[in-house]
Amino acid sequence: MAQSTFSDRSRSPRPPLPSRRALLRGTAAGAGAITLPALLSACSQPGDGPVSVGSNASDKAPKKAYEEVFGAFKKTSDKDVEVNTVDHNSFQENINRYLKGSPDDVFMWFAGYRMQFFAKQGLLTEISDLWKGFNGFSEALRKQSSGEDGKQYFVPYYYYPWAVFHRKSVFDKYGYEQPRTFDEFRALAAKMEKDGLIPLAFGDKDGWPAMGTFDYLNMRANGYDFHLSLMRGRESWTDKRVRQVFDLWRGLMPYHQKGANGRTWQEAAQTLVAKKSGMTVLGLQQPGQQFPAEDQDDLDFFPFPEIDPAIGTDAVEAPIDGFLMAKKVRNEDGARELLKYLATPKAEEAYTSSDPTCVAVHKNADTSGYSALQKKSAELISSAKQISQFMDRDTRPDFASTVMIQAIQRFINEPDDIDGLVKDIETQKKDIFDA
Structure with a gap:
């Protein structure tokens, strides 16, 4: 079997901001004439190839943690995952162009209003059918994963205070x-x-x-x-x-x-x-x-x-991070299988055991190995009466x-x-x- 591919397309720091920064940049800083679609394009072809994932986890710790997660998915599904990593800020600034261009099958993003904005534009694939089989997510998490139309688009993965x-x-x-x-x-x-x-x-x-x-x-x-x-x-x-x-x-x-x-x-x-x-x-x-x-x-x-x-x-x-399926998904069957896996306690445990800077959202995730800081974070979040997303x-x-x-x-x-x-x-x- 081919090994899972983890491609690193991280970029160098951006130049100083202009007086009024454009939301959608046409070029990628530090990458010459390469435009964002080239940096964030899915490498898989339609069909049964690898599931491509657009990643903003460019720092060392989360990047390594996701390697563990996608490696575990490969063992359970016998499917390859191809990760296209772009530095966090550039990914965030260019997300609209990315989704309208040639996005990956699945991509990392945020819950709540930031997700709803793109769902309303028709740039996401609805996954309400997958949510019917999910368990261990609170009603608050379901709401944060839903568009303004009440349908679900997001798989919550972890949060941090x-x-x-x-x-x-x-x-x-x-x-x-x-x-x-x-x-x-x-x-x-x-x-x-x-x-x-x-x-x-x-x-x-x-x-x-x-x-x-x-x-x-x-x-x-x-x-x-x-x-x-x-x-x-x-x-x-x-x-x-x-x-x-x-x-x-x-x-x-x-x-x-x-x-x-x-x-x-x-x-x-x-x-x-x-x-x-x-x-x-x-x-x-x-x-x-x-x-x-x-x-x-x-x-x-x-x-x-x-x-x-x-x-x-x-x-x-306490921002909630997770995963979405692009509307222009190429390998939809593979993407759905990956999202179902990411909604399990084991998938969250695979991440939090490698990166102890966040808290699993699944109520059945094993927290016995949490650090003191993770435990204190979980207590702070669980005691909150209101949670903002940033x-x-x-x-x-x-x-x-x-x-x-x-x-x-x-x-x-x-x-x-x-x-x-x-x-x-x-x-x-x-x-x-x-x-």
Whole structure:
């Protein structure tokens, strides 16, 4: 039998962003004249060949974990999987062109609104029939996997919480305590600065990492319902509640690592690894994949602190990642068989045992081998009353990519111009949502 193919088409870092970044880029950064369809085209031919998978898992840890998963699928099905890997950000930016071009049979993507957007455009294959045979997924997961038409398109695979991450040893060395309130959080940041640490490691070169900080500030100050309504274009960005969010962030900005727009999240997370910074607001996957295995037990987190006691910390940002079948699927039978396998506890266990930076979504997945960090993550998510998916997943992809990335990066550079910022966001929001 032929061996499963894992093709690596990862690319080099992108050039600086233009003033208004286009959602759909015609060329691929770092790949000369090669366009996205060439980078993300399915290599399989119609029929019974390998099942092709479009992958955004370009970092070392998840890439290796997926090799284990697809290798296990091959043993159970005797089918080959051909994985076409593109760096995460480029995959995300060019997804629309990819799906309209020559996509892979199955591709990695996100639950919720980001999935619904493409289902509504007819770019996905409905899999409601497969869902009738699924078990172990909650009703909340089913909803996150459904389009606006109520039909299912998505196979949820894992999720991971966003929180404030730090090293236990650094907190022990300086006698720091995990803060519960926003005032305590700022006081801790000030103490870290006096102790010679960078209080908050921060990198937003890729455009999306800072979105998590905005989301938490908004949910803690204004509540989950307002946050979701704002993301769906139903609220005005000039509302005083939104201005308050940016004002809270402005007060915290002096404790953020300087030059964030020129730094990747990986570079920021490495300062946490090196004990040069005290904290960082990221998802478990990001710092988790940067820490060496021998230091994993030193990584810890606390929920983003409370701002309004009436709102508390009930909302948790916990993006759900999974798999979809493209409408232009070539090997549909193979794709369906792969999706059925990916919906099993064994498939999730194969991943989480290799990459301990996420939590399986299947209720029957074996968690006995979870690390302390995985167990704490699962507890945080299970105790949440509301779960958000992340700004660029809870809103329209064009609004996130062409408006909010630029707006937040502008705020990082000019945190005092809140009035001008929110007016510009609102104007562009109307152009997109009212079109």
